[in-house]
Amino acid sequence: MKGVDELQRLLKKSKRPRALTGAGVSAESGIPTFRGPGGLWRNFRPQDLATPEAFARDPKLVWEWYSFRREIIAQAKPNAGHTFLALLENEKPDFWLITQNVDGLHQDAGSRRVLELHGNIWRLRCTACPKYVEDLRVPLATLPPKCGACGAVMRPAVVWFGEALPEGTFAKSWELAQTADLFLVIGTSGAVEPAASLAREAKKNGAVVVEINPEASALTGVADLSIKGESGEILSRV
Numbered sequence: 084m085k086g087v088d089e090l091q092r093l094l095k096k097s098k099r100p101r102a103l104t105g106a107g108v109s110a111e112s113g114i115p116t117f118r119g120p121g122g123l124w125r126n127f128r129p130q131d132l133a134t135p136e137a138f139a140r141d142p143k144l145v146w147e148w149y150s151f152r153r154e155i156i157a158q159a160k161p162n163a164g165h166t167f168l169a170l171l172e173n174e175k176p177d178f179w180l181i182t183q184n185v186d187g188l189h190q191d192a193g194s195r196r197v198l199e200l201h202g203n204i205w206r207l208r209c210t211a212c213p214k215y216v217e218d219l220r221v222p223l224a225t226l227p228p229k230c231g232a233c234g235a236v237m238r239p240a241v242v243w244f245g246e247a248l249p250e251g252t253f254a255k256s257w258e259l260a261q262t263a264d265l266f267l268v269i270g271t272s273g274a275v276e277p278a279a280s281l282a283r284e285a286k287k288n289g290a291v292v293v294e295i296n297p298e299a300s301a302l303t304g305v306a307d308l309s310i311k312g313e314s315g316e317i318l319s320r321v
């Protein structure tokens with residue numbers, strides 16, 4: 084397959100490859116995406132479930148939604164796409180993975196140089212103080228717990244609509260995009276900023292951009308090479 088051969092060639096000579104992943108990379112693990120057919124945002128309204136206002140208004144509803152997603156993710160295993168990216172880290176000492184996913188499957192596959200732009204569903208953070216805790220319970224208790232340090236209510240440590248990305252994580256991702264020589268865009272619609280701008284920034288600074296996605300996305304026009312297909316399937320051939 085032409086795209087696969089070309090990607091192999093690009094990877095071989097790349098010294099500073101990066102990958103930006105989105106929900107599509109976990110689709111073959113059985114985790115629904117947000118915007119595609121069967122996507123979560125086709126059936127649920129983000130403003131009811133994924134904003135600080137929604138959590139303030141109805142913490143129980145938001146908590147149940149995260150519990151529901153954690154149950155799906157807890158049953159999922161990394162697929163060939165996750166595994167490929169974990170192996171790439173061994174081959175390329177300056178490879179970095181930037182993900183919008185909160186499912187932790189990249190780490191389960193063995194990736195260590197991972198930047199989570201949108202947080203992690205297995206962590207909670209306090210709404211009032213800087214406390215973070217890991218919480219692997221499935222299902223969750225019916226109401227969010229109280230912070231052990233200050234007693235305020237805890238929330239999922241994920242980024243909601245209208246919230247800023249973790250500052251250090253985004254700054255590091257931006258720098259990595261600027262210094263990339265190859266930038267893989269895998270399984271993302273490119274609909275959410277500022278994550279999508281990382282691909283544009285990489286391209287602006289001279290990186291070759293390669294997209295892997297069965298559908299056209301908002302970033303297809305940025306890509307020098309667009310490989311149409313499912314990422315697990317494609318990357319297992321690479």
Ligand code: OAD
Nearest residue numbers: 105106107110116117118183270271272275296298313314
């Ligand atoms: P989307 O649901 O917007 O896009 C998923 C993309 O994956 C689509 O372009 C699909 O065509 C593609 N896709 C589907 N199956 C695939 C497969 N097997 N292999 C490769 N690609 C596949 O998900 P994201 O782009 O990740 O934000 O969405 C970005 C953010 O929007 C998420 O991080 C989340 C959401 O609201 C927050 O939670 C803050």
